[in-house]
Amino acid sequence: MDGNEILLVNETIGIIGAGVLGRTLAGTFVECGFPGERLMVSYGGKPSTFESIKEAKLVENIADNNEICQRSTIIFIAVKPQALKELKCLPFTGSSLVVSCMAGISSVLLEEILGIDVFRIMPSGPDTIRKGKGIAAVYPQNYTLTEILSVLGLKAYELQDEEMMHTFTVGVCLPAAIMVADKKGLDMDYAIEAIEKEYADFEEIYIWAKNVIPDFDSDKEEKKYIEHMCTKGGITEAIVNSLNSGDTFLDALKKGIARSREISTSARLTL
Structure with missing residues (x-):
C-alpha cells in the first residue's frame, strides 16, 4: 500500500459541481488510483454538462448533493460563486472535511451560510492540474488537506492571512x-x-x-x-x-x- 492509498484508505470523496474544475479534480483522483466506487460528483442538470461527464467517464459517479453531503468524508465545492445560495439548504453533517474552491467567497461567509467549518483552496487552472503542474492556496492551514492536494500533484501554499x-x-x-x-x-x-x-x-x-x-x-x-x-x-x-x-x-x-x-x-x- 503506497502513501496515497494510506492517506485516503477510509475516505469517500464528493465533488459538488461537475464543471471543468470539478471534472478535473474527479478525473485526477481516479488517475491517482482512488476507487471510483467511493467517488461522487453532482451537477446542475444541464445536458451539455452531462455530455462532458460522459466524455470524462464519470457517469457512474453521478450522485445528488444530498447523498454527497450525507455519505462523503471529504467534500469539494466546485461551483461558481454565484451558486452560493443554492448550497444553503444542503445537509452538511459537520463531520466531513469540506473544501470550497469558490473564488472570492470568504471562509466566514461560507461558515455562516453552511453552518459548518469550511476550508478554502484556490487552485490554478484545470489545464495545469491535468499536467501535474498545479498549485493551490489553502486557508486556514490543514495538514490533511495539504496532503490531499499533494496526492493530486498540486503544490500547496498555506496562507497565514485569508486576505x-x-x-x-x-x-x-x-x-x-x-x-x-x-x-x-x-x-x-x-x-x-x-x-x-x-x-x-x-x-x-x-x-x-x-x-x-x-x-x-x-x-x-x-x-x-x-x-x-x-x-x-x-x-x-x-x-x-x-x-x-x-x-x-x-x-x-x-x-x-x-x-x-x-x-x-x-x-x-x-x-
Whole structure:
C-alpha cells in the first residue's frame, strides 16, 4: 500500500459541481488510483454538462448533493460563486472535511451560510492540474488537506492571512496576463517586486506562471487560449481588459485583486 492509498484508505470523496474544475479534480483522483466506487460528483442538470461527464467517464459517479453531503468524508465545492445560495439548504453533517474552491467567497461567509467549518483552496487552472503542474492556496492551514492536494500533484501554499487569497488568485491568473503584457512589451518585473512586498511568494508564483504557459503554433491559438481563460466577470478578464485599455502591468494586477474583493463583497450582498 503506497502513501496515497494510506492517506485516503477510509475516505469517500464528493465533488459538488461537475464543471471543468470539478471534472478535473474527479478525473485526477481516479488517475491517482482512488476507487471510483467511493467517488461522487453532482451537477446542475444541464445536458451539455452531462455530455462532458460522459466524455470524462464519470457517469457512474453521478450522485445528488444530498447523498454527497450525507455519505462523503471529504467534500469539494466546485461551483461558481454565484451558486452560493443554492448550497444553503444542503445537509452538511459537520463531520466531513469540506473544501470550497469558490473564488472570492470568504471562509466566514461560507461558515455562516453552511453552518459548518469550511476550508478554502484556490487552485490554478484545470489545464495545469491535468499536467501535474498545479498549485493551490489553502486557508486556514490543514495538514490533511495539504496532503490531499499533494496526492493530486498540486503544490500547496498555506496562507497565514485569508486576505492574501485575493493576491494568490491573481497569481493563478498570471499565465494569460503575462501573454498579453509580453505582446505589449510591458515591464513585469517591477510589478512583481511591488506585489511581493505584500505577499512574499508572489515572485515564485510568477515564475511558475511563466513555466506553465503552453507553446502555440499560431497567434490564433494563443488568442483563443487567453479568451478561454477569461471567464465573464472574472478576475482574469479584469486583468486582461485593464492591460488592453493601456494600463501598466502593476495597475492591471491591482485591478485583478480589486475584482476578487468585489466578488467577495457582492456574494454577501446577494444573499
